Amino acid sequence: MRSLRLAVYLFLLCGVMSAQKPWPVRAVIVTTFEIGNDTGDAPGEFQLWVEREHLDEVVAFPGGTHPLRSNADHTVLGMVSGTTLVNATASMMALGLDPRFDLTHAYFLINGIAGIDPEVGSIGSAAWASYVVGDVAREIDRADMPAEWPYGWFPVGAHAPDPPTVPAAPWTRTNLYILNPKLAQWAFLQTRSLKLVDDPAVAAFRAEYKGFAEAQKPPFVLMGDTFASDYYWHGAVMTQFARDWVRLYTAGKGRFATTEMEDSGFMGALERLAAMQRVDPQRVMVLRSGSNYSEPRPGHTAVESVTAPYIGTRVALESAWLCGSTVLHQILADWDVTRSKIPGD
Numbered sequence: 526m527r528s529l530r531l532a533v534y535l536f537l538l539c540g541v542m543s544a545q546k547p548w549p550v551r552a553v554i555v556t557t558f559e560i561g562n563d564t565g566d567a568p569g570e571f572q573l574w575v576e577r578e579h580l581d582e583v584v585a586f587p588g589g590t591h592p593l594r595s596n597a598d599h600t601v602l603g604m605v606s607g608t609t610l611v612n613a614t615a616s617m618m619a620l621g622l623d624p625r626f627d628l629t630h631a632y633f634l635i636n637g638i639a640g641i642d643p644e645v646g647s648i649g650s651a652a653w654a655s656y657v658v659g660d661v662a663r664e665i666d667r668a669d670m671p672a673e674w675p676y677g678w679f680p681v682g683a684h685a686p687d688p689p690t691v692p693a694a695p696w697t698r699t700n701l702y703i704l705n706p707k708l709a710q711w712a713f714l715q716t717r718s719l720k721l722v723d724d725p726a727v728a729a730f731r732a733e734y735k736g737f738a739e740a741q742k743p744p745f746v747l748m749g750d751t752f753a754s755d756y757y758w759h760g761a762v763m764t765q766f767a768r769d770w771v772r773l774y775t776a777g778k779g780r781f782a783t784t785e786m787e788d789s790g791f792m793g794a795l796e797r798l799a800a801m802q803r804v805d806p807q808r809v810m811v812l813r814s815g816s817n818y819s820e821p822r823p824g825h826t827a828v829e830s831v832t833a834p835y836i837g838t839r840v841a842l843e844s845a846w847l848c849g850s851t852v853l854h855q856i857l858a859d860w861d862v863t864r865s866k867i868p869g870d
Contacts, residue, residue, distance in 0.1 A: 547627040548599040551860060552853050553620070554578070555635045557608050557787050563594065568839075570637045571605050573846040578603070588619025600857070602626065606787060610755050613790030621798035628798075630864050632808045632856055635791050636849045638841040639751065639783035641815030642764055643737040646782055648727050648818065648837035649744030651844040652751070653713045654811040656779040657702040658771050659789030660754035676766045680773070687769045690776075701774045702792035705807045709748070711869030712810055712852045717746045719851065722843040730836050733822045740818060744844055749782020750775065751813050753789035760827035761820045783813040807867055812849050816841035 556570035563575045571594075574580060580594035580603045590607035606616035621628060646652060665677040674686055680700075682692030691700075721744035734740035752767045771781035788811055799806040816837045821830030835841075856863045 545625070547625055548595075548602075549627050550602050550631040551600040551857055551864075552602070553628065553631050553633045554580075554601070554603040554849070554853070555606060555617070555633060555791060556604065557606050557613065557637050557785075559591065559605050568842055569605075570842065570845065571603060573842055574603050574636075574850075577846065578850065584625075586619070586623075588623065589616045593620075601853075602631075606791070609786050610753065610790035613787035614794045617791050617794035618798070621794065621801075621803045628804050629802070630808075631804065632853070632863075633795065633804070633810065634849050634853060635788060635809070635811045636845050637785065637787070637813060638816035638835075638838065638845060639785040639813040640759070640817050640819040641783050641813075642749075642768065642781055643734050643740035643818045643820060644768075645739055645749050645780065646747055646815055647731050647740050647742045647744060648815045649721055649723060649840035649844050650742075651716070651721065651744070651746050651812060651814040651848045652749035652782040653709050653716075653746070653848075654751045654782070654788075654813065655704055655706050655709045655748065656750040656771070656775050657704065657788045657792045657811055658750065658752045658774045658779070658781075659700040659702075659793075660752070660756065660770075661700050662770075676762050678766055678770070686766070687773065691774060699789070699793065702789060702796070704809060704811060705867065705869070707869030708807065708810060708867055709869075712812070712848075713746065713748050715855060716848040716851050719746060719847060721745065721847065722840050724837075724840050727837050727840055730822075734818070735823050744815075744840060746848060747782065748780075750779040751783045751785060751788050751811060752781055753785055753787060755786060757786065757831075758784070759819060759821075759831035764820045767819065783815065784819050785813060788813075810852070812845060812852075814841040814844040814848070 554574050559569035559571040560567050582595040584593040586593045591605035594603040606613045662678050670677045679686040682694040723743050731741050768781045771779045798804045816835045
C-alpha cells in the first residue's frame with residue numbers, strides 16, 4: 526500500500542510539474558563550492574551572490590549537489606555545482622535538462638576562484654576568458670621521461686611534450702572550448718576600471734614575488750584564459766606546462782591565466798545542451814579570480830606553497846562578485862534589448 530501511495534504521489538507531482546510554465550530565466554550564476562551555509566558564515570563562492578543579489582528562494586535540485594537559489598521573480602538562478610570536472614558536468618546537465626526552467630535566453634556566468642599565473646596577474650585579480658582548455662592528455666612520470674623533456678604531459682597522439690600543433694585525433698576537440706569573444710571583450714570593458722578589494726596581508730605576500738611584475742600589482746581586471754584539470758597541480762614546472770598547453774590548443778591565440786577544476790566540464794555540458802536547443806552557447810561567460818598563485822614565491826618550495834592556506838580567498842571572492850555582478854546588472858537592466866541581442870555584437 527505504501528508503494529502504491531508513493532507511485533500515486535509521484536504521478537501527481539509529475540503532472541503538476543508538466544503543467545507548470547517554466548521559469549523564464551535570464552541569468553544563471555554558476556559557482557562550484559560553498560563552505561557552510563549559504564548565508565551568515567564564512568563565504569565560499571556562492572554566499573556573496575546569495576546575500577547581495579537577493580537569491581532568497583531555495584529551490585530543490587535533486588540532480589545536483591546543493592539546492593539552487595532564485596530571486597523573487599524567478600529570473601535569476603544560482604547553482605553550486607560541486608568541485609571537480611565530474612560534478613561540474615553532471616550538475617550543468619541536470620540544470621539544463623530540468624523542465625522547470627526555460628534557459629533558452631539565459632546568460633550563464635561561470636564564476637569562481639582559481640590559481641593565477643604570476644606572470645599574468647595577481648591575487649585578487651579577475652580574468653575574463655575567451656578560451657577554456659581541458660586536460661585530456663598522456664602522462665609519463667618525471668622519473669621515467671627522457672632527460673631533455675621539460676615535463677611528462679603531452680597530447681594524445683603526440684610523442685613528446687609541446688608539439689608544433691595538436692595531433693589530429695577525434696578526442697582532442699574536448700580540450701578546447703571557445704567562448705563568445707565579443708561578449709568576453711564587452712564584459713572586460715565594463716569592469717576593467719573597477720577598484721577591486723585589497724588586503725594588507727595579501728599585498729605583503731604579493732611583494733615577495735620578486736621578478737614577477739604582474740604578481741606584485743594590486744588586484745586588477747584582465748583578459749586571460751583558463752585551464753581546467755582534475756589534477757590539483759602546482760609549481761613552476763606545471764605552470765610552464767599550462768602556458769604551453771593553452772598556447773598549443775588555442776593555436777597561439779590564447780594566454781594561460783587561471784587554473785581550476787571545473788570549467789571544461791561546464792563547457793562540455795553546455796555544448797551538448799546547445800545541440801539540444803536548451804541553451805545558447807553564445808551567452809556563456811567565464812570569470813575566474815586569483816585566490817593563490819600557481820607557483821611558489823621565489824625561495825620557497827612547491828610542496829610548501831600548495832599545502833598552505835589560501836591567503837587571498839576573501840579578496841578573490843569579492844573580485845568575482847564585483848566584476849560578475851557589474852556585468853549581469855547591465856544585462857538585466859537592459860533586458861528589452863539583451864534578451865534578443867547579445868552585448869558586444
